[in-house]
Amino acid sequence: xxxxxxxxxxxxxxxxxxxxxxxxxxxxxxxxxxxxxxxxxxxxxxxxxxxxxxxxxxxxxxxxxxxxxxxxxxxxxxxxxxxxxxxxxxxxxxxxxxxxxxxxxxxxxxxxxxxxxxxxxxxxxxxxxxxxxxxxxxxxxxxxxxxxxxxxxxxxxxxxxxxxxxxxxxxxxxxxxxxxxxxxxxxxxxxxxxxxxxxxxxxxxxxxxxxxxxxxxxxxxxxxxxxxxxxxxxxxxxxxxxxxxxxxx
Numbered sequence: 001x002x003x004x005x006x007x008x009x010x011x012x013x014x015x016x017x018x019x020x021x022x023x024x025x026x027x028x029x030x031x032x033x034x035x036x037x038x039x040x041x042x043x044x045x046x047x048x049x050x051x052x053x054x055x056x057x058x059x060x061x062x063x064x065x066x067x068x069x070x071x072x073x074x075x076x077x078x079x080x081x082x083x084x085x086x087x088x089x090x091x092x093x094x095x096x097x098x099x100x101x102x103x104x105x106x107x108x109x110x111x112x113x114x115x116x117x118x119x120x121x122x123x124x125x126x127x128x129x130x131x132x133x134x135x136x137x138x139x140x141x142x143x144x145x146x147x148x149x150x151x152x153x154x155x156x157x158x159x160x161x162x163x164x165x166x167x168x169x170x171x172x173x174x175x176x177x178x179x180x181x182x183x184x185x186x187x188x189x190x191x192x193x194x195x196x197x198x199x200x201x202x203x204x205x206x207x208x209x210x211x212x213x214x215x216x217x218x219x220x221x222x223x224x225x226x227x228x229x230x231x232x233x234x235x236x237x238x239x240x241x242x243x244x245x246x247x248x249x
Contacts, residue, residue, distance in 0.1 A: 013052075014048075014052045014053070014055035014056040014059070015056070015059075017046055017048060017052060017053060017055075017056035018056040018059050018060055020046070021036075021056060021057075021060060022060070022065070025065065025076055030076045031076060032076050032077060032078050033075065033076065033077075034075065034076050035073040035074065035075050036066070036073065036074045036075070036076070038073075039053060039054070039057075039074075057074060063079075064077070064079055065077065065079050085099075085240065085241060085242050085243060086242075086243055086244060086245065087188060087190070087242050087243070087244045088244060088245070090183070090185060090186050092170050092171065092172050093139055093147050093149060093233060093235075094106075094139070094169065094170050095170075096240065097139065097141045097146070097147075100141070100239070100240075102141035102142050103141065103142050104139065104140065104141060105139075105140040105141075105143070106137050106138065106139045106140065106168070106169075107137060107138045107140070108135070108136070108137045108167075108168075109136040109137055109138060110134065110135075110136045111133070111134070111135045111136070111162055111167065112133070112134065113131050113132070113133055113134075113155060114131075114132060114134045115128075115129050115130070115131065115132075116128055116129060116130045116131070116132045116152075116154075120132060120152050120230055123219050123227065123230045124152065124154055124219075124227045124228075124230055125227045126154055126156075130154065130155070130156075131155035131156075132152050132153060132154055132155055133152075133153045133154075133155055133158050133162055134150070134151070134152055135149075135150070135151040135153075135162075135167070135171070136148075136149065136150050136151075137149055138202065141239060144205065145202065145203055145205075145236075146203070146235065146236045146239045146240070147203075147233060147234060147235050147236070147240075148199040148202050148203060148233075148234040149231065149232070149233045149234070150199075150231065150232040150233075151171060151229060151230075151231045152229070152230040152231070153175075153228065153229050153230075154227075154228070157179065157181065157226075157228055158175070158178075158179050158181075159179065161174075161175075161178040161179050164178070165178055171229075175228070175229070181222050181228055182222055182223050183220050183221075183222060183228070183229065184221060184222055184223045184225075185220070185221050185225075186218045186219060186220040186221065187218065187219045187221075188216055188217070188218045189216070189217040189218070190214065190215070190216060190242070191214070191215040191216075191217060192214060192215070193213060193214075193215040193234065195210070197234075199232075199234045200213045200234060202234075203234060203236050211236055211237075211238060212236070212237035212238060213234055213235065213236055213237060214234075214235050214237045214240070214242075215232060215233065215234050215235070216231075216232075216233040216235065217231070217232055218230070218231045218233070
């Protein structure tokens, strides 16, 4: 095959190799359904080890751009459509609002220290009765209330950060900048809350027609896998839509 693009110089990064293969696919050098040259040929062309090439192919396979059939070959496949608001990706509520093209505002309902309940203690791996910082706020999008959020954080981890600094905006960013605490991952439970839940009622826009609300109950961990934030996010389902891509194993 007559390749174009790289002139034979050595590329040591598998990410660079991935980008070059993507360019070749985008330029229709290899079309959907077509088999790529052998691993040996590609490694020789890019002047890299076969291990480096495999790492690049693996990334493209994970992104749904290549299909690897062991013993048969590697094939270009049609990419899957992009899914908005994927539950696999951890995003702040503010980010989701902005990605929807809406203007975000928020109103703090309360912020202060309270005693930890049994449920919060079990989630955060602390003792019931320990002091926690509780933050409640309503989030608005283009002037309409779309989210009611309750956030619980161990006092021993956040210290006096909320007393020293007037909190506003992204909680993730605040925890990172003021508490040196980076939210890295979260366990999320998706629930349908009771209609009579006071927080559900706060998000109703029409008393005659019920506004659907979903609840994300999430336990957030930092980079050291410490339990640092327990949150309850009530979200108007006519505004927020969540998706998850499932794969057969």
